[in-house]
Amino acid sequence: MSASPQSLDAWLEKQEVVKDTITAFPLAALAATLDRTEAGDVVPPMWHWLYFLPVSPLAEKGPDGHPKRGGFLPPVPLPRRMWAGGRLTFHEPLKVGERAVRTSTIANIEDKTGRSGRLVFVTVQHTVEVGGELKIEEEHDIxxxxxxHPDAPPPKAAPAPEGETWRRTIQTAPVLLFRYSALTFNSHRIHYDYPYVTGVEGYPDLVVHGPLIATLLVDLVRRELPDATLQSFAFKALRPTFANHPFTVCGKPCDDGKTIDLWAKDHEGYLTMRATAAIA
Structure with a gap:
């Protein structure tokens, strides 16, 4: 499959509308997966990723386990794809029983060349509404x-910051990745297929989901500041995190009392994700 930058631009402004009913089971299942006890009918921030899931026939899967490209997302002719980051604004929480609508728009496509070769960045804008009321705004970078390349040098890694106020270590047993893949209907093979992820995509082990790490960074804030209200969250994935090694989520409140600096580091102390949260 080949596609020029010009042909990819034909996907700009393409839209998709998905409706979903906010049900209780996914919340209970993710709470159990993250060793939390959730009460009430409110969807915690970042847990909206349990809904509006892409349900495609198995016959339409691509070689990496994702649906074949060229539907809503553009047919980028590169074999590896990752969730690179995002920016979210939380206006009002979703609640169990609500009928919600997510409108997604291809907002930007950027074709670059880096040290590892060609890179294509796709930004998708999402809005989540209930009864016409805006609940969540999100920009999702892919x-x-x-x-x-077998002779390519490994990407340069940066050491994680020090001086965190909060920290929590997460054990990345494959069952954690399996559960999160199942809850988000994510069939990307890098998260569960060891022969594929090591033999085809060249990673040393199963890859921990970027959105799972982002969710755990927000979860750290919720554990440390249970009465705070998350207003916004922005994150950027910098380096893959791999299964069968622990990683650590860290946080440090800023002097303004509203902003929290957050990051994740792997078992070797390298920075894997950087994030910022704003609370009220």
Missing amino acids: VYRDAP
Whole structure:
């Protein structure tokens, strides 16, 4: 499959509308997965990713387990794709029983060349509404990359910051990845298929989901500041995190009392994700 930057631009402004009913079971299942006890009917921030799931026939899967490209997302001709980051604004929480509507728009497509080869960044804008009332705004960044070259040097890693106020270590047993994949109907093979992720995509082990790490960073804030209200959250994935090694989520409140600096680091102390939260 080949696609020029000009042909990819034909996907700009393409829209998709998905409706879903906010049900209780996914919340209970993710709470159990994250060792939390959730009460009430309010969807915690970041847990809206349990809804509006892409349900595609198995016959339409691509070689990486995702649906074949060229539907809503553009047919980027690069084999590896990752959730690169995002920016979210939370206006009002979703509640169990509500009928919600998510409108998604392809907002930007950027074709670049980096040290590892060609990179294509796709930004998708989402709005989530209930009865015409805006609940969540989100920008979702996806990066597509070339296959790894066997002689390519490993990407440069940066050490994580020090001086965190909060920290929590997460054990990345494959069952955690399996549960999160199941809850988000994510069939991307890098999260569960060891022969594929090591032999085809060239990673040393199963890859921990970027949105799971982002959710755990917000979860750290919720554990430390249970009465705070999350207003916005922005994150950027910097380096893959791999299964069968623990990683740590860290946080440090800023002097303004409203902003929290957040990051994740792997078992070697390298920075894997950077984030900022704003609370009220």
